[in-house]
Amino acid sequence: MATEAVKNAAEQAPIAWDNIFSVLKKIIELTTSDNLGSFLSAVGIVVLFFCGGVAYKLIKSNPASVMLWHKLILFVPGVLGMLLVVAGPALSLYQQARKSEVIYRSRAEQFENFFKNDVQPEIILENLKKNTRVSRFIRLIAYDPAERPELSLERLSYIGPLNQRYSFVADYDELRGYTGAEALRKTGIRYVDGLKISAVIFPADQIKEIIPMNARGLMQVINSVEQTSQLKPSFDVTGKLSNIWPAAVSGLKDKERLESWSWTEYGRFYKYYCSLSYEFRCNTEKYPASTLLGTLTHDWHPLGFARHASRGGNTCSDDNLQRSSCELSEWPADEEFLKSVGTRAFMIPNLPISSIKGRILIDFSNPTVQKIPSLLPDGISPNEFFTANPVSSLQVR
Incomplete structure (x- = not known):
């Protein structure tokens, strides 16, 4: 048997x-x-x-x-x-x-x-000066999961708040390699323990309208919002500039050439754009257009970058800080100024995230440890990478 x-x-x-x-x-x-x-x-x-x-x-x-x-x-x-x-x-x-x-x-x-970043402040400032082309953008959204669960990746639907017409984004290449918390600070926002961060990374060529957020770019965005929305009272960029220097009005018309946002082309009008930018930012409650734009906090510099959170100051209550920001006869490059440089700032239309092709969504559940990754090297699969680097494992979608 x-x-x-x-x-x-x-x-x-x-x-x-x-x-x-x-x-x-x-x-x-x-x-x-x-x-x-x-x-x-x-x-x-x-x-x-x-x-x-x-x-x-x-x-x-x-x-x-x-x-x-x-x-x-x-x-x-x-x-x-x-x-x-x-x-x-x-x-x-x-x-x-x-x-x-x-x-x-x-x-x-x-x-x-x-997980390496070698983009120094000098390079960021030079990119600002020339308005060099961006290949990818990143949007960082810090939130308390208990108080603002709607900002988690599972529920996030737009780049910015639903009421906004334009939202802030940053140059991804200037932030990759930093932890979520470090990157947040480089965009001028202080990180508080316990917060999570939702990140959206996407190709710049998917965005039709990109406005570098220097003082000139801010004037263009305010103009666009007020002209299309018929908001009252209006800030009336054109009227204010016409009273100061009419030639500065024509300096806002070009929205196609990258060079039009370079210091070489708009530098002669900078102090006028800069003074108006502070007039708008420090009196946002007067102008309905401010509710349709990404929030202009104290970290924003009229040259078009976010100041590092640790270097911020209240420019609305500090006349000396305003003057030092606006009365520039040449492009700044001193060491103390470089220490304040965080990352370049841009505004784009507030789009549905699902409409952006090539997007990458990352949930930073532990932003003080997890870093913003570069694109995966050739021949390495996401599973192989994140298995080999469990400390930096993220939910990539």
């Missing part, structure tokens, strides 16, 4: 020849992957065949006629042949191990670079 059961089990469990052949194929590939190793193995096999022929001849010969040197001819090449046959695969495996080590080191460097 037991014998019959064993027989039936054997019949029901055929040998997995495919698996065996697959393993053998892999072994052959590994042991012949190096050209020199394969050559040594081939030479060793030829030598062993030679030794086999000599051994066969000696066996067939008269024992009395077998001399010592005959035995040496058999023994020495035989040992050499066996050494070569063993050395060939060993060399191949060694070279394969070295290649794997190089790949591992390269992969480790990719992982390190994945």
